[in-house]
Amino acid sequence: MLGGFPxxxxxxxxxxxxxxxxxxxxxxxxxxxxLADLPGRTVDAVVVRNPTLRxxxxxxxxxxxxxxxxxDIGRRGxxxxxxxxxxxxxxxxxxxxxxxxxxxxxxxxxxxxxxLVFGATALRLRDPRRFGAVLxxxxxxxxxxxxxxxxxxxxxxxxxxxxxHAATRGRAAAIKLFLMxxxxxxGVGNIYASESLFRARIDPRTPAGRLSRxxxxxxxxxxxxxxxxxxxxxxxxxxDFMHSDGCAGWFQQHYFVxxxxxxxCRACGTRIRAARLGxxxxxxxxxxxx
DNA sequence: CTGGTCACCTGGAAGC
DNA sequence: TGCTTCCAGGTGACCA
Numbered sequence: 001m002l003g004g005f006p007x008x009x010x011x012x013x014x015x016x017x018x019x020x021x022x023x024x025x026x027x028x029x030x031x032x033x034x035l036a037d038l039p040g041r042t043v044d045a046v047v048v049r050n051p052t053l054r055x056x057x058x059x060x061x062x063x064x065x066x067x068x069x070x071x072d073i074g075r076r077g078x079x080x081x082x083x084x085x086x087x088x089x090x091x092x093x094x095x096x097x098x099x100x101x102x103x104x105x106x107x108x109x110x111x112x113x114x115x116l117v118f119g120a121t122a123l124r125l126r127d128p129r130r131f132g133a134v135l136x137x138x139x140x141x142x143x144x145x146x147x148x149x150x151x152x153x154x155x156x157x158x159x160x161x162x163x164x165h166a167a168t169r170g171r172a173a174a175i176k177l178f179l180m181x182x183x184x185x186x187g188v189g190n191i192y193a194s195e196s197l198f199r200a201r202i203d204p205r206t207p208a209g210r211l212s213r214x215x216x217x218x219x220x221x222x223x224x225x226x227x228x229x230x231x232x233x234x235x236x237x238x239x240d241f242m243h244s245d246g247c248a249g250w251f252q253q254h255y256f257v258x259x260x261x262x263x264x265c266r267a268c269g270t271r272i273r274a275a276r277l278g279x280x281x282x283x284x285x286x287x288x289x290x
Numbered sequence: 291c292t293g294g295t296c297a298c299c300t301g302g303a304a305g306c
Numbered sequence: 307t308g309c310t311t312c313c314a315g316g317t318g319a320c321c322a
Contacts, residue, residue, distance in 0.1 A: 021314090021315060054298075054299095054317085092316085092317090094315080095317095096300080096315075111300090128301070129298090129299045129301085130300080131300095132316095133317095146317095170292095172292080177293090182317070190316085191315095278293095279294095279296090280314090280315080
């Protein structure tokens with residue numbers, strides 16, 4: 001598992017520290033890893049061990065996919081889009097899901113719910129908490145009810161200070177919750193929302209509509225830098241991720257505030273504070289973030 | 291439309 | 307030691 005415990009030596013207060021939590025960078029790294037191997041290959045079989053994810057797996061998945069050639073793998077927000085030409089397999093990793101390439105003969109573990117078998121290799125979905133989803137869309141995937149309402153891609157050129165400023169006008173919700181609303185902005189989960197707001201030096205409790213234009217102009221690159229730092233960290237251990245049996249440390253990161261309640265701010269030394277926003281734990285430096 | 295809350299699920303940690 | 311309780315997370319559903 002992950003090698004690094006919180007630097008203070010105290011046990012991790014939040015078990016989440018030790019879990020894989022797929023936010024946008026993790027999903028994108030998964031996509032890139034699979035892209036190197038899978039496109040052009042044909043699905044020989046589908047093995048469903050447990051169809052009860054967030055939504056029931058399509059019953060006829062085996063019939064749908066057998067003999068189909070995977071053309072490409074895209075991503076929209078945290079959804080992976082496996083393009084088979086005849087339709088798209090939509091995969092969401094929830095909060096504990098992972099996709100790995102394994103020898104098809106490798107025995108499946110307790111939470112390995114689904115295999116797509118490509119010759120001697122299987123694409124294996126593991127998801128202990130089963131918050132993930134696997135869906136089939138035969139038509140226009142962009143029009144799928146889970147995909148169509150999604151907001152701006154934070155790494156795209158569309159994510160600008162002007163748009164963020166405009167979108168936040170009149171909104172009373174805390175900026176952290178606003179950042180995490182997938183209908184506004186995709187891919188930013190609880191961890192990276194706290195981290196991004198620290199980088200932007202903005203108090204996560206600030207009502208979104210009260211952010212000045214100048215603060216929006218700080219927040220946009222802060223979100224991008226946070227995600228890109230995570231991408232870089234994941235990219236460096238991509239090979240390990242794809243072929244080892246553990247998490248291989250690709251999520252191991254140096255958080256500024258997340259999970260660090262009571263520990264010194266890395267910028268000013270002030271104790272990091274915790275708060276609840278939308279029933280989610282939130283961390284911030286009361287001195288750096290105003 | 292907006293904002294607030296809940297449910298889903300499991301494993302790990304803390305509490306008794 | 308072994309049981310119970312709580313909590314983490316993303317997101318759709320639901321409420322006022």
